[in-house]
Each structure stands twice: as C-alpha cells, then as structure tokens.
Amino acid sequence: MDMKISACQLQGLFDALPDVVFFVKDCSGRYTHANLTLVRRLGMKRREEVVGRHVADVFPRTLGVSYASQDRRALTGETIENQLEVHILPNRAPGWCLTCKYPLRQRGDICGVIGISRDLRKPDGRHPTYPRLIRVIEYMQAHFAESLRVHTLAALAELSVAQLERHFRHVFQLSPQQVLTKLRIESAMRLLQGAGSVADIGLACGFTDQSAFARQFKATVGMTPRDFRSLQVSAAP
C-alpha cells in the first residue's frame, strides 16, 4: 500500500507541538505551510499572515538573508541535520534550537524545502552518568574561553571519549562541541550588548581569531556579530 501524507496533515499535527517549529517553503522561499508555533514566534496570530510570504518579509533583514541561503542549500539537494541555532523571539529573548531541513521532492524534482526546529529540552537528569556529565558542563562553563580538548573532558568525567560523546548526546541532545559553541556564542551575545571590538569579544569568548568568530557566529545566530549588535541597539528601549 502506498500511503501519502499531505503537508497539510503534517502541519495540523505539528500545531500540537509548542516546542517545535514546522514549515514548508516553495522554490522561491515563500511559506506554503507553517505550524501555529512558528506563527506565534513570528509575533503573528493567524496562519494566513505567514503563508504566502517570503522568509525575508517575516524576519529581520539580516536573518532573512541567512535563512534564505540555508534554504537554497536544501533546494540543491543538501540536507541539514540538527544544526544548532539561536532564534531571536519576538520579545528579543534568544531561544536555542536544533534545525533540520530537507529538500522536498515531487516526482524526483526538488520543489521546495521542508523542515523543523525543535527547542532544546531540559537535560535528562535521571541518566546514570548525569552527575559525571554535570562535572563536565560546569568545567566547560568555567573554561569555555580557553581551548578545550574532549579527552580532557572525558578524563574529568572518568569516561572514555567514546562514552562521553554518546552519553552527552543522550542527556543534552548536543555533542560536547555544540555545548562549547553554545556557551561561547551566549557569552558573545552578552558582550556585544556593550562596547568593545568584535575581534576582542571573539577572543574573550574562546575563539582563536576574528575570522573563526564571525564564521561561527553567523552560522549559529544567522547574522554577523556587527549586525547582531546593531539589531540590539535599534531594538533597545
């Protein structure tokens, strides 16, 4: 039996998940489907306010450009899996999530992009290795500005590197590297509210140089550090 599920049905199902954003876009980057979670996070009330519009029209310019280029990658057949991202919510609070995007095919031809972004949930505190992993997290929080090696972290937790990787993903949904990136970017977003050059802030957050910082920041936040700073300034009360 060949069962087909429509995008509309999926959209309806995803309406029930308040911590998952669901969307479908056509080749030109216009939304054809959006669950209610996405609609609300865009600061809108009704689905019709989103469907038919272009990403560039519903997000701040710099973000829209970045999401559009991500979509283009998917449109060439690339799949994006569990990319760690920050979404700036309507109240300007940053929300961390993991994004997946896939090309949407119809009779073999790519006709759009389908994807989800799910919020990071609370770590699983009942996992047997949780107490050891917390040691690692605390160490990372204290030392993210330095260069960290996984084998150091593994030794700290008295686990093999392979164990650390596996358990980390189970408990935090993230690899140690992703947690490190999250800590560094969070810190950078704070520092960018104040004065100080972008390059210096990058160094202060553990990035080896300005180039690495800008690249990672854009990949995670969707805009460059400078754009982020000016967005914060323009949105400040």
Add this chain to the structure above:
DNA sequence: TAGGGTAAGACAGGCCACAT
C-alpha cells in the same frame, strides 16, 4: 544487546589574502 573501542569521514581551527 548493552557497552566498549576504533577507523574514516566530517568538521572546526588556524592562517592568510583580499573585499567591504
């Protein structure tokens, strides 16, 4: 079948040149 190690491919860091 859970838990462990390992090899290979993916990915980030580091550096530089050049664009904006």
Add this chain to the structure above:
DNA sequence: ATGTGGCCTGTCTTACCCTA
C-alpha cells in the same frame, strides 16, 4: 575595523565492529 573565502591541519563525531 570587520567580513568572506580558500586551504591545510588536527580534532571530533559517527558508523561500524567486537566483546561480555
């Protein structure tokens, strides 16, 4: 001053296989 992109190197992650 900051951002982008290329290229090389070494680290990290994943997929796989082994063992108890």
